[in-house]
Amino acid sequence: MRVFCSFVLVCVIGVQGKVAPDGFPACKRTDPQIEKCFLDGIENIRPQLQAGIPEVNIPSLEPFLVPTLKLDRTAPNLRLKAVLKNMVARGGGNFRIDRLKINLNNKYAAEVKLFIPRLAVTVDYDVKGSRLLVLDIDGKGQLRGNFTGIQVVAKGSAKVIEKDGESYLQADKIATRLKINHGQIDINDTERPYAANSAVAFFNSSPNVVLDILNPLIEDTGAAIMKAFLNKIFGSIPLKELILD
Ligand SMILES: *[C@@H]1O[C@H](CO)[C@@H](O)[C@H](O)[C@H]1NC(C)=O
Ligand SMILES: *[C@@H]1O[C@H](CO)[C@@H](O)[C@H](O)[C@H]1NC(C)=O
Secondary structure (H helix, E strand, O other), rough: OOOOOOOOHHHHHHHHHHOOOOOOEEEEEOOOHHHHHHHHHHHEEEEEEHHHHEEEOOOOOOOOOEEEEEEEEEEEOOOEEEEEEEEEEEOOHEEEEEEEEEEEEOOOOEEEEEEEEEEEEEEEEEEEEEEEEEEEEEEEEEEEEEEEEEEEEEEEEEEEEEEEEEEEEEEEEEEEEEEEEEEEEEEOOOHHHHHHHHHHHHHHHHHHHHHHHHHHHHHHHHHHHHHHHHHHHHOOOOOHHEEEO
């Protein structure tokens, strides 16, 4: 909470909705160095982002949880129908922002280039009637994976929406390009452990082949997760507190 967010403001918050948490980047629309302002601000609140800020609905990055993901995709060398549950990812909080471009010229648009050195993921999966290259994939169990050197370029725009007489941003379109340098997985499959072992051996011997085939799916899923995450932040902090006039 802000410095002055003591008694009086808390009362006001109760009635009018939430305010940006203490230290949250507050950058001026007219700041010629608005990118630097946001980058410094994000650095300041990195610990809070890692832990999450429950008062304003910002979920934790460390760990980052995704309760359910449904995947259904046909692409070259790939047919995949899967339900992923209880995904836990650790390491995302160590993201580095390599580039940020913000355009507030009659719009709310941004492009960001991120680097995540290492992500350790645990997820329960249920895959049916799927195929990757010549490998049939069917099964249910838990997968653990370590992925390193993750580069993300995300481009997106947001629109202004009104809620209870207050303006908020809402992420509109987000597209990501994503590249994972290396991955290693391990699987405990309760239905077809032997088939799962050969899938694991195949993945671990040539992770880049599999990751390349899965890339369009990983990029779209990354964009959807990022959009949901941003909208939790945007939906909790009024526009006038996110970008100062
Ligand atoms: C992931 O990394 C951890 C810590 O280094 C290690 O214990 C684990 O075995 C690794 N998992 C896989 C699937 O390589
Ligand atoms: C698989 O089960 C073993 C033994 O219960 C456990 O040590 C290992 O961490 C599990 N691996 C995964 C990927 O869940």
